[in-house]
Amino acid sequence: xxxGLYLLLVLHIAEGCKLKDRKFEEITAHIGGSALLPCYCxxxxxxxxxxxxxxxxxNIDILEEMSSERIQYRDRVQLVNGHxxxxxxxxxxxxxxxxxxYYRCDLESRYTDIKLTVKGCTLTNLKTTLPITAHTGGxxxxxxxxTELRAKPKTFTWKKYNQKWDSIPFESxxxxxxxQLVNGHxxxxxxxxxxxxxxxxxxWYRCDLESESTLIRLTxxxxxxxxxxxxxxxx
Ligand SMILES: *[C@@H]1O[C@H](CO)[C@@H](O)[C@H](O)[C@H]1NC(C)=O
Ligand SMILES: *[C@@H]1O[C@H](CO)[C@@H](O)[C@H](O)[C@H]1NC(C)=O
Numbered sequence: 001x002x003x004g005l006y007l008l009l010v011l012h013i014a015e016g017c018k019l020k021d022r023k024f025e026e027i028t029a030h031i032g033g034s035a036l037l038p039c040y041c042x043x044x045x046x047x048x049x050x051x052x053x054x055x056x057x058x059n060i061d062i063l064e065e066m067s068s069e070r071i072q073y074r075d076r077v078q079l080v081n082g083h084x085x086x087x088x089x090x091x092x093x094x095x096x097x098x099x100x101x102y103y104r105c106d107l108e109s110r111y112t113d114i115k116l117t118v119k120g121c122t123l124t125n126l127k128t129t130l131p132i133t134a135h136t137g138g139x140x141x142x143x144x145x146x147t148e149l150r151a152k153p154k155t156f157t158w159k160k161y162n163q164k165w166d167s168i169p170f171e172s173x174x175x176x177x178x179x180q181l182v183n184g185h186x187x188x189x190x191x192x193x194x195x196x197x198x199x200x201x202x203x204w205y206r207c208d209l210e211s212e213s214t215l216i217r218l219t220x221x222x223x224x225x226x227x228x229x230x231x232x233x234x235x
Contacts, residue, residue: 018042120154122146130215158179179193
């Protein structure tokens, strides 16, 4: 009887959470987006004892316990286990640049380390040139956006090629009131809307962000007149 109880106890301890043996993990996410920092028990149904997520305090080699009570994390960090108690993953949302760095999932002196890199805006459509066709008098949207629409780039410029690449002066002469940035409430949407198109608006455009750019070739076609034998013409 005594032996039976003893065995049961050992069995129970052996069933506790053992952290999945994983190599140091690197995760990349974008400003404004979210990141799931993975940490699991080998057995998804294992109930872990006390575990903590830690992060080194800025510039100091001391790991600080992350508490959702702290202002910097409030409403942004949460444990998400997807109904398996052995899943100790941490979800951080509305990422800021300061969230980048090292994290440690610490379970009774065993741990998993993760490096999180938080990137700013990365443009979509980098590898291709976009051909766009529109008609005089109409309007056209030249698309340019960050892969993460909530990422707000520090600076960006729209350029048009006239013998050389010139920044578009939105407020002057031919551009005023016709060239508008429209982001539809997404800070990472850098699209340019051109209205009342003229044939001169045709050509090459570039949306520039640091060392990246999106290249667009705009063709503006004149309206074609179709005339009938009755001498009546329609656009
Ligand atoms: C842990 O939970 C998160 C959130 O529900 C889920 O995305 C992830 O796949 C889970 N990991 C494992 C190994 O179950
Ligand atoms: C950017 O905003 C414009 C105008 O609201 C919208 O038409 C376009 O779909 C948006 N682009 C993206 C990638 O959301």
